[in-house]
Amino acid sequence: MTLLLSFLGLAPRVLLGYWIVRQVWRTPESKNILIEIFAAGAVGFGASSLFSFLWIWSGLPLRGYAAMETILAIGVTGLMLIRDRKDISSVGQYLLLLRNAGGIWLLLLAIGTAFFAIGLILVNLEYPHGRMDAWTNWNVVSRFIYLGGEDWKNTFLRQLDHPDYPLFMAMNNAVTWSILQKSAVWGPIAFHALLAFFTAGLLFAFVDSFKGVQQASLAAVLFMTQPFAFGSSMTQYADFPLACIILGAGGFTLVYVETSEKGAAVLAGFLAGLAAWTKNEGAAFALIASILWLILSLRINRAAFRNYLYGLAFPLAVVILFKLFLAPSNDILSGAADVSKQILDARRYVDILGTGARTLWNLGEGPISLTGLIIAYALIVGGSRDKLFGGWVIGIIILLQLSAYFAIYLITPHDLDWHLETSINRLYLHVFPLALLWLFIWLKSPRELSKER
DSSP states (O other), rough: HHHHHHHHHHHHHHHHHHHHHHHHHOOOOOOOHHHHHHHHHHHHHHHHHHHHHHHHHTTOOOOHHHHHHHHHHHHHHHHHHTTGGGGGGHHHHHHHHHTTTTTTHHHHHHHHHHHHHHHHHHHHHTTTTTTTTIIIIHHHHHHHHHHHHHGGGGGGGGGSSOOOOOOOHHHHHHHHHHHTTSSSSSHHHHHHHHHHHHHHHHHHHHHHHHHEEEEEEEHHHHTOOOOOHHHTTTTTOHHHHHHHHHHHHHHHHHHHHHOOOOOHHHHHHHHHHHHHHHHHHHHHHHHHHHHHHHHHHHHHHHHHHHHHHHHHHHHHHHHHHHHHTOOOOOOOHOOOOOOHHHHHHHHHHHHHHHHHHHOOOOOOOOTSOOHHHHHHHHHHHHHHHOOOTTTTHHHHHHHHHHHHHHHHHHHSSSSHHHHHHHHHHHHHHHHHHHHHHHHHHBBBOHHHHHHHH
């Protein structure tokens, strides 16, 4: 019963997220309904965490916010159903298109989804409280906020385990517990399981929008059948939510480059800001995305960066306030290390690149190397002739994000071998869904191969 109530407690945030996406991105394409639905998770959870944080920071009780948010979600959903009742028929039309695309592809997608669900359940049964960082950091902060009352800021007095990390996950779990009126273990489980499905769905939706349902099914199934994917989700760390947000920001960037729709730019900016609100590594993504959007505004449309900033402004302002007035200093930036000596140490470059290459080769954590399988498939199938201009943007985002992580390892004050061993696979996870989006918009789709034959 508590599990069901935990999922229901997340519903208002998803509804608000869908309402925000619909208000901002008035897309004329009925097939984009899936992007709207699956983007609602990251957008809704992000908006809720920002507003609830400001709410408790102002001294108001969290339970009051949870009640207000629930009432607001019900109200805007009712208004949206009345206002957009004509668009509901487009959902049925799109589902009909999916059915007509071929039963074998939908069957493949259903099998992949079932495999993903079973994987999530098995990992959850083995680790109902998540893995170690969830016990010592992420869920601990949630409990400080939910149980601490007026003393919730005492969470920043912790000396270990990154007390400076932002509160995207912590606020969402605390709001769920406020609805349940107890700090049940099912709250974080429901949050991470739902976000895992939203990530897979968002990957499917973006690929489907540009390459069709057949290619989208291959991308989603490849993602969902990787032990690396469902195992990383139920660790209850912030890495999987960050991966979902980076996928959304990169996907909406691609949408803007291909369509010049203002709403896509605003949503890309909002999600880039949420990345910085999710984990410290997300701040690097926000910076990289902002630089790329500035370049896009010079190459495509001068209004692009301005629209992007409309979305970025609010989450970025909250992150800055959090870092300036509440969070202690970061352990990497404040750690005592001779940076110049480390940068000139050639052995560090060899160790980082060597460990990075081995981890990338074994990334899927399955019986067959995922990287090797992708390379073989790409050589057999080849690149699509229907190139998307925005594909280069996603490739650059991934390359620069990994380069930023390389730089962090280079200057880390921690033991390099330990730092690599405990984190590098999670850093790859951050860009893994976005890399699959880039890969499957570059590869030939089954539809293209069929035409060639």
